[in-house]
Amino acid sequence: MTPSDSEQTKTQQPDLMDLAQKRDLMQQRVAASLKRRHASEKRFRLYGMAAVTVALSFVAILFITILSKGLPAFWQATLTLDVYFDPEIIEIDEKPVRQPGESDGAFQQRMLAWQTDLGFVNFNRIILNSLAEVLPEAPRYQRDAMRLVTSGERFGLRQLVEDNPAIVGQTLRLKLLADANVDVWLKGNIDRSLPDSQQQLSARTRAWADELAERGIIRNQFSTALFMNADSRSSLASAGLAGAFMGSLMMMLIVMFLAVPVGVASAIYLEEFAPKNRLTDLIEVNINNLAAVPSIVFGLLGASVFILWFKLPLSAPIVGGLVLSLMTLPTVIIATRSTLKAIPPSIRQAALGIGASKVQSVFHHVLPLAIPGILTGSILGVAQALGEAAPLLLIGMSSFVASVPGSPFDQSTALPVQIYLWQGNELRNFFEARTSAAIIVLLALMISLNALAIWLRRHFETRW
Amino acid sequence: MTFRNKTLSLALTAAASVALAAPALARDTIQIAGSSTVLPFASIVAEEFGNSFPQFRTPVVGSGGSGGGLRQFCQGVGPNTIDIANSSRPIRPNELANCKSNGVTEVIEVKFGYDGIVFASRSDSANYALEPRHVFLAGAAQVPQNGRMVRNPYTRWNQIDPSLPNQEILLVIPGSNHGTREVYEETVVHPGCHSFAEVKAMDSSARNNFCNAIRTDGRVVEVAGDYTETLARLDAQRNALGVFGLSFYDQNRDRLQVATMSGVTPSLETIASGEYPVSRPLFFYVKNQHVGVIPGLLEYSLYFMSEEVGGDGSPLEAAGLIPMPSNERRDVIRSVRARTIMQ
Numbered sequence: 001m002t003p004s005d006s007e008q009t010k011t012q013q014p015d016l017m018d019l020a021q022k023r024d025l026m027q028q029r030v031a032a033s034l035k036r037r038h039a040s041e042k043r044f045r046l047y048g049m050a051a052v053t054v055a056l057s058f059v060a061i062l063f064i065t066i067l068s069k070g071l072p073a074f075w076q077a078t079l080t081l082d083v084y085f086d087p088e089i090i091e092i093d094e095k096p097v098r099q100p101g102e103s104d105g106a107f108q109q110r111m112l113a114w115q116t117d118l119g120f121v122n123f124n125r126i127i128l129n130s131l132a133e134v135l136p137e138a139p140r141y142q143r144d145a146m147r148l149v150t151s152g153e154r155f156g157l158r159q160l161v162e163d164n165p166a167i168v169g170q171t172l173r174l175k176l177l178a179d180a181n182v183d184v185w186l187k188g189n190i191d192r193s194l195p196d197s198q199q200q201l202s203a204r205t206r207a208w209a210d211e212l213a214e215r216g217i218i219r220n221q222f223s224t225a226l227f228m229n230a231d232s233r234s235s236l237a238s239a240g241l242a243g244a245f246m247g248s249l250m251m252m253l254i255v256m257f258l259a260v261p262v263g264v265a266s267a268i269y270l271e272e273f274a275p276k277n278r279l280t281d282l283i284e285v286n287i288n289n290l291a292a293v294p295s296i297v298f299g300l301l302g303a304s305v306f307i308l309w310f311k312l313p314l315s316a317p318i319v320g321g322l323v324l325s326l327m328t329l330p331t332v333i334i335a336t337r338s339t340l341k342a343i344p345p346s347i348r349q350a351a352l353g354i355g356a357s358k359v360q361s362v363f364h365h366v367l368p369l370a371i372p373g374i375l376t377g378s379i380l381g382v383a384q385a386l387g388e389a390a391p392l393l394l395i396g397m398s399s400f401v402a403s404v405p406g407s408p409f410d411q412s413t414a415l416p417v418q419i420y421l422w423q424g425n426e427l428r429n430f431f432e433a434r435t436s437a438a439i440i441v442l443l444a445l446m447i448s449l450n451a452l453a454i455w456l457r458r459h460f461e462t463r464w
Numbered sequence: 465m466t467f468r469n470k471t472l473s474l475a476l477t478a479a480a481s482v483a484l485a486a487p488a489l490a491r492d493t494i495q496i497a498g499s500s501t502v503l504p505f506a507s508i509v510a511e512e513f514g515n516s517f518p519q520f521r522t523p524v525v526g527s528g529g530s531g532g533g534l535r536q537f538c539q540g541v542g543p544n545t546i547d548i549a550n551s552s553r554p555i556r557p558n559e560l561a562n563c564k565s566n567g568v569t570e571v572i573e574v575k576f577g578y579d580g581i582v583f584a585s586r587s588d589s590a591n592y593a594l595e596p597r598h599v600f601l602a603g604a605a606q607v608p609q610n611g612r613m614v615r616n617p618y619t620r621w622n623q624i625d626p627s628l629p630n631q632e633i634l635l636v637i638p639g640s641n642h643g644t645r646e647v648y649e650e651t652v653v654h655p656g657c658h659s660f661a662e663v664k665a666m667d668s669s670a671r672n673n674f675c676n677a678i679r680t681d682g683r684v685v686e687v688a689g690d691y692t693e694t695l696a697r698l699d700a701q702r703n704a705l706g707v708f709g710l711s712f713y714d715q716n717r718d719r720l721q722v723a724t725m726s727g728v729t730p731s732l733e734t735i736a737s738g739e740y741p742v743s744r745p746l747f748f749y750v751k752n753q754h755v756g757v758i759p760g761l762l763e764y765s766l767y768f769m770s771e772e773v774g775g776d777g778s779p780l781e782a783a784g785l786i787p788m789p790s791n792e793r794r795d796v797i798r799s800v801r802a803r804t805i806m807q
Contacts, residue, residue: 115518151779155515190718198587198717233507234779311544314495315524396497399526400507402514411493411524424690426504426715 066443070436076223076237077178077186079149079212081130084171085161089129090121095165118162123154127176134217135208144204148212150177152235177225178218180236180430182209186218189429200429226437230404231418236427241438243404247317247397247412248386254321254408255328255385260378262325263332270333271340272362291330298327299391307395314396318408323395324385331384335377339370372460379453383446389416415442491543492759494523498533498550499643500690501579501709502746505780506550509768512779513760516767520760525550530643534749538563541753547761549749552579552643560806570752571806574765575796577774578786580710580735580743581647583723586698590629592705592723596741598624600656602633603684605677608662616679636697636706637678639688647744648707649676652725655741695719710735711784735786743786752803762800769797 096110124146131138131145138145153176160167181200184190186209196203212218229240274280302323306312312319343366351361392398398417405412413421419438425431496506506525514522528536530551537549538559555573563571583594601624606613621628638644657663657675666674678684685704687693691712698704698720705723710730713720722730725742734740748768755761767773774780775787788796 112519119516119518194718200715200717232511233504234511307544308539311542313491313544314546315526396495396526399495399497399524400503400510401524402507402511402522411495424500424692426691426712428692428695428716429718 066436066439069433070438070440072187073433073437074222074226075220076225077183077209077213077218078221078223079176079178079218081127081174081176081217082133082171083126083130083157083174083176085157085168086126086129087169089125090118090161090168092117092121092161092165092168095162115162118158121158121161123157126157127153134212134215141204144202144208147179147201147205148182148208148218150179150235150237152232152238153177175221177223177237178209180427182218183237184427184429185209186213186220189433226434226441230402231400231413231421232402233400233425236425236430239422239434241415241418241441243401244413244415244418244438245441246404247320247401248414250317250405250408250412251321251324251414252382252386254318255325255382256378258321259325259328259332259381259385263329263378263381264336264374267333267336267340268362268367271337272366273358287330287333291334294390295327295388296390296394298323299394301326302391303394313409313411315399315401315411315413316409317405317412317414319395320392320397320412320414321408323391324388327388327391328381328385331381332378335381336370336374339373339377340366342373343369369462372457372462375456375460376453379449379456383449383453386449387416387442387446389414389420392417393420415445493521494548494758494761494764495526495546496523496548496550496748497526497528497536497546498548498748499530499552499746500527501552501642501644502550502748503527504711504783505577505746505774505785506748506768508779508783509764509773512773513764513767517760517763520763523548523760523764529641531641534559535562537749537751538566538568540566541568541751543758545751547751547754547758548764551747551749552744553646554745554747555749555806568751568753569805572750572752572765572800572803573806574748574750574769574800575745575788575792576748576768576785577746577780577788578735578743579746579784580730580740580786581644581651582708582710582713582730582742583705583725584698584708584713584720585705585723586702587719587721589702589704589721590631591721592621592628593727594628594723594725595625596652596656596726597659598628598656599635599652600675603635603637603653603678604657604675605679606674608660611662613662613674616681619683632703633683634685634701634704635683636685636687636694636704638694638707639686641688643744644707644709647742651742651744709784710786714784732781732786736789746785750800752805755803762803765800766797769793769800 093114096107096114098107127149128138128142128145131148135145156176157174160172178186182205185192185199185201185206190200199206201209209218225238226240227245228242229238230243231241232239270280270283302319306319306322307314312322347365347369348361351365352358356364392414397413398421399411399413400421401411401413403410415438419435419442422431422435422438425434494510496510503525510523510525514520526533526546530549530553533546533549534551534555536546539545555571560571563569583592583599585592598621601607601616601618602621604616607616607618608614609617618624619633620630621633622630637648654675658671663671663674678686685697687697691708694706694708695712695716698706706720708720710732713722713730724730725740728734728740730740730742735743748765750761750765771790771793772778774785775790775793778787781787787793
């Protein structure tokens with residue numbers, strides 16, 4: 001209080017009238033300011049609501065565009081045909097059966113010879129014959145007819161014969177995927193009024209596609225190709241996510257078994273056991289810095305250390321998993337440390353008080369209470385790693401891989417990289433939808449991982 | 465709930481053993497990288513190869529541009545280096561020297577076909593009938609005028625030539641990381657540039673620098689990504705004229721219309737006959753030291769060259785590759801079989 005203020009109060013104190021006046025004045029001022037304060041609160045609420053609306057509408061736009069583009073791609077134009085496995089076309093010996101006493105190598109040799117024989121069979125001829133059943137004109141215009149069915153189906157038929165040679169001579173009702181361009185045409189993803197020179201399919205193929213669609217032979221059916229097949233470029237309609245999914249799965253397993261235990265162990269040590277000194281301060285600062293390092297830097301590190309130095313294979317999930325583990329480690333450490341910090345000291349003191357050792361107090365009392373927080377942090381870290389594409393581009397995981405990897409040392413891609421690759425495919429009319437479908441699959445995985453994190457937190461959470 | 469010491473140590477041991485399991489494993493999958501122009505073709509061959517030969521695994525094809533692929537290729541010999549580099553231009557002498565100094569002494573060059581480069585605009589935009597000279601004048605930083613070099617004054621195509629459409633100039637060209645850029649410069653910009661007497665008078669290095677300089681006022685856009693990015697530019701701006709590979713244009717004919725060059729419409733036929741000037745050969749380079757080590761390497765190369773894969777009516781032709789004439793193909797196959805090493 002300034003001297004002049006105290007003087008004022010002294011002189012005004014005895015005067016009651018003055019006091020009443022002052023109170024009125026004060027009330028007026030309060031009333032006036034109250035209005036202003038209410039207005040500012042209202043304004044702030046409006047700002048907040050506007051911010052939420054803007055954010056939500058962006059999310060809504062994102063979801064609506066992706067869903068509206070991507071959902072149709074889960075259904076693909078599919079032909080249902082009676083396929084006759086003509087023994088005159090499929091002229092092969094009996095499938096080799098392992099003889100008693102035959103060595104591994106000798107059997108494999110015979111098997112390979114049989115498979116090579118099977119490889120020479122013209123399965124396109126079989127597809128053409130079954131098309132001729134529904135389109136009598138088909139054999140005359142072979143090239144136009146073969147554009148109806150995607151080229152990879154011939155390998156599908158070969159696989160059927162390889163798995164069960166007894167079907168030779170039988171007629172099976174099979175579902176064959178239509179060519180990508182037929183799918184585009186029937187879905188109206190290309191302007192149907194364009195002249196022939198601007199269409200991908202010949203006029204005859206287009207007319208046939210329409211005719212078969214009308215007769216119910218080509219139907220828009222839910223496609224398992226998207227989930228069961230690896231990527232493909234020679235048979236675009238059968239391109240799928242299985243390879244990328246397996247690659248991502250392996251990398252996530254590596255991250256879970258590497259980043260999570262190492263991260264949790266270092267967090268426990270730093271939080272519960274390490275002395276507080278300059279060194280641990282330095283470590284803490286560096287861990288926080290590490291969490292902010294752009295992910296592409298980890299990719300560069302992976303390329304130079306794991307591939308050039310440790311001589312690990314290119315494009316392999318093992319390298320991807322190691323790089324993503326490094327990236328996830330700081331996230332796990334920070335999340336675990338903050339969970340441990342939130343456990344009340346009374347728990348530790350009580351444990352120590354009844355004679356538990358430091359290790360016992362941590363592992364029997366503190367850690368069980370921290371598990372939900374640690375799990376949440378770890379799952380969010382893994383989810384972040386799942387969506388990461390940038391570091392993977394640098395270790396060769398953006399390659400085209402047409403097979404599903406069997407081990408972490410096999411070449412593979414990952415889901416976010418597959419999205420990037422499909423986004424660059426030449427046949428835009430088909431792959432715009434396919435890309436969005438892949439995004440939907442990735443988003444669905446992310447949302448389920450996050451939901452799991454929330455459920456775990458709710459289920460195990462302890463409130464003090 | 466208790467967390468046991470044992471579990472933790474078990475997890476740690478498991479993690480450590482994964483981290484340390486780093487032996488140089490023998491590889492049985494062919495690893496390919498390089499040009500994004502060659503990528504679609506190589507991917508199709510790789511997939512068909514894997515499907516046709518049960519004894520070999522499907523090769524893995526990466527991108528990274530011609531330069532990036534060759535750099536990776538020349539890193540050395542061994543299972544953690546790639547076996548084949550795809551390239552949309554011949555290997556440069558300094559790249560080959562770099563290869564040799566890193567121990568990659570035996571390189572087999574395989575030329576497998578031709579590719580055309582086309583100029584295309586959106587199908588709802590104007591149609592262009594271009595000459596190399598027009599492209600040079602539209603994109604150059606400086607142009608010769610009355611014996612002097614002046615800053616590029618053109619803002620609309622019809623200012624360059626009244627026969628061209630009255631549209632803003634916006635040229636979308638591949639970035640310098642692409643092999644396509646080099647072909648664009650050598651087969652379009654240079655012929656256009658050299659048609660001026662003022663340019664002819666320069667010495668060769670000054671001439672190259674002058675011709676390659678592009679204007680920086682935003683009317684020429686360089687795209688470092690692939691053709692989808694160029695297409696996205698055209699989607700956003702109706703006036704834009706983009707540079708594409710013939711195969712990309714071919715698969716998006718409903719959205720794009722192609723410009724003629726010197727009166728010739730690009731097509732498989734006009735490019736194969738050499739009538740359409742903007743085309744180039746495509747290559748892949750095989751590391752001979754890996755033949756016999758990585759299974760299927762030679763078989764893949766020969767399969768790539770076979771008539772049924774890359775000839776007329778083949779899957780590669782359907783994807784936009786311009787097949788080689790059969791006598792040229794025969795020579796290449798002979799040199800691959802003999803494993804002729806580049807000197």
